Amino acid sequence: MAMPAVSRYIMQQIAGPFGFFSLALTGVIWLTQSLRLLDVIITKGQTALTYATFTGLVLPSVLTLTLPAALFCAVLYALNRLITDHELVVLSAAGQSVWTIVRPLMYLAVCIALCVYVISLWIMPLTKAIMKDEVMEIRADLAVIFLREGAFSNPIQGLTVYIRERDAGGEMRGILVHDNRNLDNPTTYMAERGVLIKSGDDPRLIMLNGNVQRRSAADGSLSLLYFERYVYDLSAFMPDRGVRWREPEERYLSELFFPDASAADRLHLDELRAEGHRRLTAPLYVITLAFVAMAALLSGPASRTTQIWRIGAALVATLAVRLVGIGIENLVERQNWLIPGLYLWPMLALGGALLLLSDRGQRWILSLRLRNSRAQPLGTG
Structure with a gap:
């Protein structure tokens, strides 16, 4: 069935603004997330390719935030332009109801909500899991830290490493390692040359022609030991490479509602269930917020003089709807009995918007405006 000409026109009017706002909001938030990742990538000595991979993996979670907004x-922009250009007045004079405008916008909102469902239920868990695994690999790769030349690195808290230069064969020169895990006895290792090797799965730093400096916090004394060859065991700095507990954001819906019987999953059962219900309800706000905008601008007779108030009301209502929704999401993690609120709140807001757009709501708003206009002269006289 072909879409009516009016519906096609409304869709054309909103397509451009939606594309613009999607790119603008996604670009801003994506850039913010990318800058946060940039600091991690630099401190861990990773390549530009790794950085590009990480920023790409962040994109799905960004889209779930930006598409509803x-x-x-x-919707707010397109409807405001149609009103200020008197196009809605023309449609109304031609016998078109408010639902002639609402219907194509509703179809678009449903399509975008389905896209958000696909992203949040399948794509986002996959990218989050890949990203977490990559982060674990980076943290475990101490060799990368020792490949950085001319920069101080902190692979883990309490360890500072500096390498002046490194040749093609892997030999390092100008080595400094400061171990400050024990604040009472910090130790500094300095060597002319060295090489990083692996004994089994344990990394070791072989240092040649250097010294070890240990300072006692008790009496402030400094001990100095010179060596020709010193083996520094780095295995203590390696993270646990066992089975990693997968966080809720990395799991698919079935894994959130039906987790394994492991002790860790049982401990986080409420958190897993809350995340599952949040995934199911978050895309509902795509439709709800679109209808809030439509209700604010299309309920009652349209005019240029009331537009600023209508836009302000839409912004305030949207902010209130999302803040309450976020508050419920945060509470559900600790209070699972509030889970029905995740579904009821966006549906309640949607119901209120639909009521304002209905014939009954339109008559109520019109009667309210007529009552106020009649009372105004009495109040001013």
């Missing part, structure tokens, strides 16, 4: 802004 972009649609809300696009």
Whole structure:
């Protein structure tokens, strides 16, 4: 069935603003997340390719945030332009109801909500799991830290490493290792040359022609030991490479509602269930926020003089809806009995918007405005 000409026109009017706001909001938030990752990548000595991979893996989670907001802004912008250009007045004079405008916007909102469902239920868990695994690999790769030349590195808290230069064969020159894990007896290792080797799975730093400096916090004394060859065991700095507990954001819906019988999963059972219900309800806000914008601008007779108030009301209502929703999401992690609120709140807000857009709501708003206009002269006289 072909879409009516009016519906096609409304879709054309909103397509451009939606694309613009999607790109703008996604770009800003994606850039913010990318800058946070940049610091991690630099301190861990990773390549530009790794950075590009990480920023790509962040994109799905960014889209789940920006698409609902972009649609809300696009609906607000497109409807405001139609009103200020008197196009809605023309449609109304031609016998078109408010639902002629609402219907194509509703179809678009449902399509975007389905896209958000696909991202949050399948794509985002996959990218989150890949990213967490990559982070674990980076943290475990101490060799990368020792490949950085001319920079101080902190692979873990309490360990500072500096390498002046490294040749093609892997030999390092100008080595400094400061071990400050024991604050009472910090130790500094300095060597002319060295090489990083692996004994089994345990990394070791072989240092040649250097010294070990240990300072006692008790009496402030400094001991100095010179060596020709010193083996520094780095295995204590290696993270546990056992089975990693997968966080809720890395799991698919079935894994959130039906987790393994492991002790860790049982301990986080409420958190897992809360994340599962949040995934199911978060895309509902795509439709809810779009209808909030439509209700604010289309309920009652449209005019230029009331537009600023309508836009302000839409922004305030949207902010209230999302803040309450976020509050419920945070409470559900500790109070699972509030889970029905995750579903009820966006549906309640949607119901209120639909009521304002209905014929009954339109008549109520019109009667309210007529009552206020009649009372105004009495109040001013």
